[in-house]
Ligand code: PMP
């Protein structure tokens with residue numbers, strides 16, 4: 302979290318987006334789509350503003366959205382949920398931070414898959430917790446079950462998973478999720494699952510851990526509307542789980558943001574109730590983009606991973622002699638007019654070995670932008 306001068310560093314996403322803006326490079330760094338999502342959702346937000354939904358919503362969120370989340374969990378995953386078990390948050394980020402602050406005491410351990418989304422480590426540090434990492438290694442990025450077993454002990458308070466996974470695109474299979482449930486029961490740990498890419502799965506269906514036997518009773522499930530509806534700037538997220546956990550997290554959340562995004566909440570509720578064709582269409586469109594960018598990176602000379610879901614592909618720049626991905630990422634705008642994020646930004650400083658030539662590229666961009674990036678990357682070879 303701290304830079305070499307001991308200051309709280311700017312996030313890698315802000316740094317790389319600023320670099321793209323300053324150099325005119327194509328921004329395949331920060332993960333956000335470059336076109337709007339479904340018109341029904343945008344229209345519902347306009348309507349809510351016109352209808353005066355512009356003051357503080359209730360603390361746990363507007364009933365319309367909490368009910369829509371409950372319906373969504375039942376419709377897609379067969380998870381029966383009461384609206385009272387849903388808390389609306391300022392994006393998945395606040396759901397994660399509030400959960401960690403509510404449940405982790407000083408010295409408690411939090412097991413995470415590494416690389417991990419950057420806010421995890423920051424939130425655990427704020428809570429005074431200790432990270433225990435389970436490595437996902439290039440190129441398969443699958444967790445080793447023995448390493449997972451070894452990481453979870455009676456000191457573990459939370460097992461924090463993310464599927465589909467940022468930055469690797471890994472999706473956790475049923476056997477791995479069952480192991481997580483067994484370990485949580487054995488060591489009396491709570492499972493926190495970040496499922497913001499739940500509808501962006503390409504090859505196999507997303508499996509929420511709360512839908513498996515023994516899962517729901519000790520799991521906090523987190524998601525958000527940003528990725529599913531191309532509304533990352535709205536910051537409407539939510540979490541759900543057993544009432545006692547949700548209550549404990551609500552108590553913390555009220556002092557973080559209190560509430561947020563009143564007119565966007567009913568709009569996301571409209572999105573969650575869209576027909577199946579919308580959700581499958583979004584995954585199909587993104588799969589085509591994954592294939593397009595992966596092929597271009599391969600042609601340009603990178604080795605690439607095969608993401609099973611989410612926004613990102615990981616490329617190995619070792620064929621270009623790269624041994625410092627962060628330095629390469631900073632030079633990439635000049636070399637190829639494209640911005641990516643070094644994987645070393647998602648691992649603890651002492652675990653950088655094994656990630657030093659890897660760069661994450663976002664493919665959640667318009668096809669013509671990915672084509673232009675392909676042309677530029679071809680110049681690298
Ligand atoms: N978790 C993961 C894995 C993410 O990639 C992101 C960012 N897109 C978030 C959480 C944060 O989501 P939000 O913008 O809803 O806060």
Ligand code: GLN
Pocket residue numbers: 312314315330331332333467
């Ligand atoms: N989740 C997006 C990413 O991983 C954006 C993160 C951010 O800007 N904080 O790129």
